[in-house]
Amino acid sequence: MKCYLTYLIGLTLLFINIINAKGIKVPPKEEEEPINTNDKFYLIYINNPYGEYKIYSDENIQKREESQVFVENLVDEIQSLINKNINTYKNPEKLIEIKEEVSSTLKTRKRDLKNLNDYGLVYPISSVKDKVVLYAYLSDELSKKINKDIENIYGIFPNKASTSLQYVPYNKEEILAETGWKDLKVRENTDFHLSLISQGKYNRRLGKKYDNNYYYPSSSGKDINLVILDSSFNFNYTEFSNTHERTIKCAANVENGFASTEKIDYYCGKVTRLYHGETVSDVAAGLLHGTANLANVYGVSMAVNNEGEINDSDILAGIQFIYENLIEPHKTVINLSMSGITYEQSEFYHQYGKIIDAITEKGGIVVAAAGNSGYNLGNGGYGGYGGSYYSYPCQFKNVICIGGIDNEDEKNKYNIYVSHEDSNYGDGVDFYAPFLVKSDIMIEGKKTRILHQGTSFSSPIVAGMIATIMSEHPEIQFTKNKIYEILKENGQGLEVSHLYYQGRKGIMANNGKRIIYSDEEEEEEKKE
Numbered sequence: 001m002k003c004y005l006t007y008l009i010g011l012t013l014l015f016i017n018i019i020n021a022k023g024i025k026v027p028p029k030e031e032e033e034p035i036n037t038n039d040k041f042y043l044i045y046i047n048n049p050y051g052e053y054k055i056y057s058d059e060n061i062q063k064r065e066e067s068q069v070f071v072e073n074l075v076d077e078i079q080s081l082i083n084k085n086i087n088t089y090k091n092p093e094k095l096i097e098i099k100e101e102v103s104s105t106l107k108t109r110k111r112d113l114k115n116l117n118d119y120g121l122v123y124p125i126s127s128v129k130d131k132v133v134l135y136a137y138l139s140d141e142l143s144k145k146i147n148k149d150i151e152n153i154y155g156i157f158p159n160k161a162s163t164s165l166q167y168v169p170y171n172k173e174e175i176l177a178e179t180g181w182k183d184l185k186v187r188e189n190t191d192f193h194l195s196l197i198s199q200g201k202y203n204r205r206l207g208k209k210y211d212n213n214y215y216y217p218s219s220s221g222k223d224i225n226l227v228i229l230d231s232s233f234n235f236n237y238t239e240f241s242n243t244h245e246r247t248i249k250c251a252a253n254v255e256n257g258f259a260s261t262e263k264i265d266y267y268c269g270k271v272t273r274l275y276h277g278e279t280v281s282d283v284a285a286g287l288l289h290g291t292a293n294l295a296n297v298y299g300v301s302m303a304v305n306n307e308g309e310i311n312d313s314d315i316l317a318g319i320q321f322i323y324e325n326l327i328e329p330h331k332t333v334i335n336l337s338m339s340g341i342t343y344e345q346s347e348f349y350h351q352y353g354k355i356i357d358a359i360t361e362k363g364g365i366v367v368a369a370a371g372n373s374g375y376n377l378g379n380g381g382y383g384g385y386g387g388s389y390y391s392y393p394c395q396f397k398n399v400i401c402i403g404g405i406d407n408e409d410e411k412n413k414y415n416i417y418v419s420h421e422d423s424n425y426g427d428g429v430d431f432y433a434p435f436l437v438k439s440d441i442m443i444e445g446k447k448t449r450i451l452h453q454g455t456s457f458s459s460p461i462v463a464g465m466i467a468t469i470m471s472e473h474p475e476i477q478f479t480k481n482k483i484y485e486i487l488k489e490n491g492q493g494l495e496v497s498h499l500y501y502q503g504r505k506g507i508m509a510n511n512g513k514r515i516i517y518s519d520e521e522e523e524e525e526k527k528e
């Protein structure tokens, strides 16, 4: 019996552009503050019959033109109005403070400096063609007076902030209150596979603002060990460069039924065209693409051929090595990179299940991929085969089994909370995570952006997520059951449906942050 790495389409050397559909942020309608109740800054809009006045050019190279004279006279006029009406200000002392601040801002301004030093409470800020705008600090009364008395004025308005930077306006306090995290980290505008697991269910539509941030606890898997049994690894590049904060290494290389610890450090296993372990480790724990970028990483490589097959002997040897050497109780998440199908419960199957049980008893938490056959993993069997087929290790009772949702961008604009047609599904699947991931891995010495898909990648996303949950609470002795309960709780209302079988419902994996800062459906309808 052979096992297969659960990859889907090999490697696609493709750069996927996540659609960054951020709309314009409409600032919330301000409480209409009764205008002119207090002293404040105003923008005074004036028609300038003499045409454009250069605000930033040097006096020495610009002859005094009519326009300049006009603007300077205007400034003089308003300043003298200010001087005459100091008693109308609610807080006249503030004028001195403002003058000081303004003159220090204007110090580098070559022209008009003399003039403006004298005043400082009114000066031009913009002029184009026949329009000029002055900026002035005025009392209510004075603003009304100026509006009435100054010739050519066509508007006077309190200064306000009507423009804002285009970012998703998340609220840190709100997130900490919901998640109970000690502190928040945000990776802005990052991979789809990351943003999806740190927000609730939304309906994604083209042209709508989607929150591409990944929100996670700042502990980010710190002091939790992620053990990855897979094909091959390379940890010597940027995704794993934060070795001052965590341990990252190859723990063993398995061949001929034996796990050897000779001659391994940042590299192990024979590199295959699948680049499977490389991608899996990046998605679990890479600096940019991983869910837990402070978790310790221990790679255990196994002999894999180009079809992704692994001998039973190496699976047992690898998992045995992990059991004996790598389980720090309640601090270890093991991600198993293979899935196999059997119709009889063979001795291999029993032995495999027993080691997993022993690992669980020791306090390790095992996560595995559901597999990519598109089968119904029912109660101990594949639906289409009379219930007599088993998928391992996913269906072992002590394994958290992860399927994939169809998060392919273009295809699923309307609902991505559907299991991918190639992902196994059904009662045997515990949770779902993105099927499609983006990663940076080393290929022939060059860092290369790849898109990979398969439940192989859904599984490490969740393995990393579990590490972040555990790192937040060093005081809790996490067990498989406890983690299962937490993920179930986090997944409330995050239902995953099946493309064809209405009754087949699953649960989306979520790290606890479910507030949605993406645009929601109602807004779309309002617009339509």
Ligand SMILES: *[C@@H]1O[C@H](CO)[C@@H](O)[C@H](O)[C@H]1NC(C)=O
Residues within 6 Å of the ligand: 236, 265, 266
């Ligand atoms: C890591 O890669 C660099 C080149 O990028 C190389 O010089 C260095 O020797 C490598 N480190 C190890 C431990 O192999």
Ligand SMILES: *[C@@H]1O[C@H](CO)[C@@H](O)[C@H](O)[C@H]1NC(C)=O
Residues within 6 Å of the ligand: 303, 304, 305, 309, 310, 311
């Ligand atoms: C499985 O074992 C056989 C016999 O030792 C070996 O020839 C073969 O290459 C191994 N297959 C893999 C995928 O390692």
Ligand SMILES: *[C@@H]1O[C@H](CO)[C@@H](O)[C@H](O)[C@H]1NC(C)=O
Residues within 6 Å of the ligand: 005, 006, 007, 227, 228, 229, 230, 276, 277, 280, 281, 284, 334, 335, 336, 337, 338, 339, 367, 368, 369, 370, 455, 456, 457, 459, 460, 463
């Ligand atoms: C996680 O397990 C899946 C399948 O069970 C595997 O394909 C993948 O390589 C593993 N990832 C890690 C991080 O071990």
